[in-house]
Amino acid sequence: MKYILLLTGTKAEFDWYTKWSKEDLQAQGAFMQAFHEELKDSGVLVAAEGLAFPDQARVVRAGRDGEPIVTKGVIRGVKDGAPFVTDGVFPESKEFLAGYTIIDVESAEQAYKIAARMSAAPGPGGIPGNMPIEVRQVMSGAPEELP
């Protein structure tokens, strides 16, 4: 069964992250690299990517003739073929995806264990960050088997 582990954060959390010390950033980077290397070696890694910061996030909708209408912020709807934006920028509470890891494991429990290790990636001062990791099953053709 495949699961996706989603690491998300608000704009404020991304801003806080940019203020970490060089050592703390390096420690976290090294942890994530070693962690994913281990997932690969144990034959469970399907894919993993980190995403660019939310400053670059754009929302795209198709215009009247299918042309891309690119905005920064939350689009509330489309009127006369043009989107209208109420917030102008993304709301503070919006969660952005920072990165994802897809694994292929035997059970949900095994996915939770791996997510917990990712959650414990070191934060500032090397203290485990205890980041929330959203775990979702990836839809498949095959149903799970019961014991």
Place this chain on the structure above:
Amino acid sequence: MDVSIERLLRELTPQALGTVVRRFRDFAAAEDAVQEAALAAAMQWPREGIPDNPRAWLTQVAFRRMADHIRSESARRRRESEVALEAAYTSELTTIETAPQEDDTLVLLFMCCHPALTPASAIALTLRAVGGLTTAEIAHAFLVPEATMAQRISRAKQSIKNSGIPFQPPTTEERAQRLRAVLHVLYLIFNEGYTSSAGPDLRRGDLSHEAMRLTRILRNLRPDDTEVAGLLALMLLTDARRLARTSAEGELIPLAKQDRALWDKRQIAEGVALISATLPKGSVGPYQLQAAIAAVHDEAARAEDTDWPQILALYDLLRRMSDNPMVRLNHAIAAAMVHGAAKGLELLDALSADARLADHYRLDAVRAHLLELAGDRESAIRSYRAAAGKTGNLPERNYLLAQAARLSSELRLMNEQE
């Protein structure tokens, strides 16, 4: 490559592997050596013709690769014992008996499906070592990157090495348990292919055919085992419905609505003959019972002709044999078909307490179906939607949502008419 050569190689590779592992006792190295030998055969045979004894040819080449491997290993380590070992192997090479022992493929299966391995490892290793599939093919079938599958296979080999599992037939006491593990792995491979063959990616369906091919090999090796026969019959009788199981759009079609003209008559005849010949032998197990149930379904010309009392009786037996919640769910459906939806719903309520099922979509899906049979559309819609929210299977979710939508429009129509 020539199809006949490819088929021949896939048949002979596990046999050669069994012989090499028996002789050298190093599974990982033997697997590499046999793969190299098979590669050499794939290049040479189309050009020079298939040798008189292709199995001996493969085994000889693999033996030579093993000797090379040991030579380079021992040169690297420069250990006296290794050199002595090398001398022992090379001197024997010309005289060594390359004829397979009858049970080599079976012992190989026992090794790859060892209970010490996780199911995922056992499946990958069996497909590679016994099925002769390439790592790329296995990775493709399970939709994971090739590098991940390569790691999984190499770790499985490592676990076999570390656990000291010997390459030898299990003892008489162990045999039944180990054979069960083999059957379970073959069943999982079949299921993986069967349940996911909906949609455009038909290659995953090849896994079912590979599982059937391996089960046939196992049946040739153990013709008297009733559960091996039962599993093969179950696969034949289930796979016979493959074409009717999904629409052209990949939509799931339940058994009752399938176009039975699309069922594979030849495969049904073979499965029915096999299970009919096996059941009277007396040693009845879960695979035989499931095959018997599949046979009852397959023999009904129309859904309404299904002999539900017989299916219920078979599920009763099966339920006593194994504490599998899926069996109890199916038993509840059969009970509903015989004694009415209310009886089935009553059994489901008792099942809801089972922690293994409590959060499982199939409990809601079955409840929805029985509620619909009972005429309670509104509750059925709720249960179909609850089931759709819990399943991790895309065709299944689409099917469940479509059922809810169908009932909703029926309700709307009824309200409009009032």
